[in-house]
Amino acid sequence: MRQEEIGVVSRYSLGIDIGGTFTDIVVYDRETGRQFNRKVLTTHGDPSIGVMTGIDTLLKEDGLKPEEMGRVVHATTLFTNSLIERKGAVTGLITTEGFRDTLEIGRERKYELYDIAIEKPAPLIPRNLRLEVGERIKHDGSVKTPLDEQRLDKVADELVKNGATSIAIVFLHSYKNPSHERSAAARVAKRHPKVAISASCDVAPEIREFERASTTAANAFIKPLAHVYLANIAGQLKGRQVRAPFQLMLSNGGLTNVEEAKRSPVQLLESGPAAGALAAAFFGTEDGGGNVLAFDMGGTTAKLSVVDNGQPLITYAFEAARQKRFIEGSGFPIRISSIELIEIGAGGGSIAHIDEIGLLKVGPQSAGSEPGPASYGRGGTNATVTDADFFLGYLNPDFFAGGTMKIDLKAAERAMAPLMKQTGLSLTEVAWGIYDVVNENMASAARVHIAERGKDPRRYAILATGGAGPVHAYYVAKKLGLRKVICPKAAGVASALGLLMAPARIDRVATVAVRIDQVKWTDLEAAYRKLEDNAKAVIAETGLDPKKAKVTRLADIRYVGQAFEVVVELPDGPYTAASKAALNEAFEKAYIEKFTRTPPDVPAEFINIRVSVKAEIAGSATEVTLAAGGKGKALKGKRPVYFPEAKGFVEAAVYDRYAMKPGDSFQGPAVVEERESTLIVGPGASFVVAPSGNLVVTVPQEGAA
């Protein structure tokens, strides 16, 4: 029954993306290629209020019927925020005797070298709620000490007595032998049926006890919230006659069903950014050859992610809730698969200031949306990137947010005046300085990020989204030496559309920790099969045919003696002794790609094995096409805009994005306006409206200054 439901290709899909400031609602009509969208303020107390308001307005104003929605896909920052704000369940931890401090000791490394006032992130579970039981499994999986069940009952009772509504269970070496964790989880669940249980062997069955415990603690911390929230929103949708299957976006860009999301909500932490990366991959396929640097610049941050051959890069380790927002190592390690992205404190609201040695710095402090940039006229007095963008003529004060917002240019100038005084620069120089500095911040972060992956930045096209992305993309591209800038339609809300393009995807991992020359091939094959069967069962739960799913096998492999692993995509199974050469070859190839050469004469070892099972959902991904526009006259007029090539303001053509037709071509300097964003194109560049509907800019090659 359910299988049929989801198999039916319905005309409309509904996407819901709850962000920190805004909730985006998008409906895609696959018959006409039209999309409808609404932005509403996120209602932090009960996010479903904002969602339902947005859906009600959209359906009513665009004359759509709830029962016509064929599928609903949801992403949310709710769980990430709950970790950042530490507003989650009172959580307890039950762990192996002698190891309750693992979560607090961490990896003993500082994220900042010179700051003697450094603070480790305090564990989500305080020491008095971390209790130990007698039990011990050794690294080979053998049992040294059986589980002390009397003690287990006692500590579980104590945690519940102290208010715990969620309990994490993390025993040493449970990735190798989960039997103690499983029986402890079952026993506690039976004794305390209202308490949410998270066992590390289910959440993140990987070797390295701190990272596994950290992931499991985060899962436990948000699990009760996820239960209530997901049931509530699913119920409200039903109440509004939206009967379509309800799916959740995972951090890795795949979709899953509500039951899996409730079991392991930690997998949803990066669901919003994942949707953005998928959208970028989609929009970059036709015009970027599948290799794009996705650049999403909003009000407070810019996010960068790399898309190779149409696939956003995936990471298997990331951090949540960083203590120092943009500093690596200051958050909780989370071991789940996730779209890989970097976040930079560079947005429209980023504040400019002069530092202790007189340099003009921009960000990471942000004026946010309240009071916002000075030019918003809401009491902001700090000069921000948006203020500079207005002054330089990049943004149109009469057409900001489609003309819905009144802009106070004088306030922007007043805010920049102290910087003039401090630096001895003119107003124009200060404004260009702010613009140039924030661009350099983003370009430098991109250079280093790409270098870390052993790739050459010049093979990418930059794909700009977010309110400020297209305003800055052209000059960021010049700094990076990129030839092409792609600007999709409705770049300001493109990421919500990414929700409707995702396949169902379930990833599973297990630690095997065995040398490649000592592998028992039947065991390895069985281990992979077990993961695949488990993942396929969830795909079936989602209502899809597991037989049609595509299985990818991967492994975390390293040379014996190393302390880090490379995640390698392996040839398809089944594996036998004859597979050894092919697997070794796959590892060496991946190793050379990343590290340029292999060390001689050292055997490789598998640490973790992984499977990724994907099933396409009818009506998604490749079938999305966007209707072309092209009504009226494209040239709106001219206005003075600052370009560094001219060392001053020049009259630049201003175009109306909605009036541009595929095939039209133009020359820079130019400004292209649409409701949610503005594209800036420098002198000497040319750009076209591609058949895809994207604007594609060709950047002239000369010095980057």
Add this chain to the structure above:
Amino acid sequence: MTPAGGPFDAATLEVLWTRLISVVDEQAKTLRRVAFSTLVNESNDFACLICDAKGRSLAQNTDSIPSFIGTLPASVKHFIREIGAANMRPGDVLITNDPWLATGHLPDVTMVKPAFLGGRLVGFVGSTAHVPDIGGHLRSALPREVFEEGFFIPPMKFIHGGEPDEALIRLIEAAVRTPDQTLGDLWAQVTGLDLAERRLIELMTDYGLPSLDPLADEFQGRAEAAMRAAIRALPDGTYRNELETDGTTAPVTLRLALTIAGDEALADYAGSSPAQGNALNCPMCYTFAMTAFALKAALSPRLPNNEGVFRSVRVTAPERSIVNPLYPTAVGLRAMVGHYLPALVLGALARVIPGKVMAGAGSPLWNITQSGVREGGKPYANNFFFNGGMGALPFRDGQSALSWPSNISNVPVEMMERNAPFLFRHKRLAAGSGGRGRFRGGLGQEMLIECESETPVTVVFLAERTRAAAPGIAGGGPGRVGAIEINGRPADPKAKHVLGKGDTLMMRTPGGGGYGPPGARDPGLVERDRRMGYVAE
């Protein structure tokens, strides 16, 4: 607005600064990616640098470790002096691990590449990285002369105008235990240097800079002025401090007189113990680096790392003292002396700026090297790190089990048990090990390990503060000393021990010192410590 040669404005400088940092950060990510040794790619034991044509440092990578920040710029100047700028050609790569000219011990290899623009030497890119092995004695206090500590490379060319020095390569190959890995890591440094030189020249071309010198003058001048202002803010005077460290047979004294005179700081170590007849000696370059690190961390932590910051800082020590030993003294364990120096400096500053310093930390970091023979007869060794607690601050308790002033991670228990025949019975915070005070010192940690090996297992340690506790500040109490016990009996941390099946080994790292009188502690914090079990019952 155009920077070419002229005075730089605030915005252009910031853009150039960000771009320079991205050059060294890109170099660092590349080195880390290409290096084979886990010391580089897991423990971050390396640094990257850009200097101007005079060898004055301009920028270092974001993650570079404090010791190399202090030593690497000096090494570039030594290369200029020893080899001569006139003798440098495009495509050259210079190399040294001379402990007195580089980082204080042989396993750190420093490599520098002169950068050329239009045939003119315009600057230097450099890096230092800890190689997996450099020959000689395994890490221990035992050597008496540097000759015993490994292969010594004086300042010379590793690559001559693009041609590698095959003779040097063959010598290194023959002298070290892990030739492939050691040489592999040297080539990794070369890969990073090549990239950094290319990126530096691109930057200069993009911005039309014929020379780095005006830019260097500007950055260094600004950083120098800011550091001088920070020093000038301190009252003039000489502030003394003294520490006793564990030493080997007898304790070692480290004595500091920190003189603030106007906008200059002079750190003088007269009165410290003489150089030791073992590897516990800290060459002047490392003494300078650790002293400068502490001054910058206390006075102006956010200043960019360039030569200007350190122009107002002088460090002196009597020759042949433990903090200025001369060639050919053994120096392999220089960190076991050098890591005390930041605490010594902060302790002296406590008299002047009590609100900005940290009490003594439970450092230097601890290490166990465990070796044996597998059942098949193959020898193996493992190296594991553990850290103590940091000192308390004037406004907060010290951090527990955190690496300082170094920055080396632990190894997960699940990995240690896989690699070594050890079963950990516990690894937990050492309750009560933090020094008492208005703010409590950070806790050390305690490991109890059971040996499961059928064959004998040899263990040696790096373990300090087993006798000399981390001092408190402003009335705070000392942290608890660390301890090593075998089968429940105290064991000499500086000696070699052999463990058999069933033997137990207890290691407890030291706690940090407290800050302020214990009586002034907030009763809420006292109650929390009791409830959380951070203090002993």
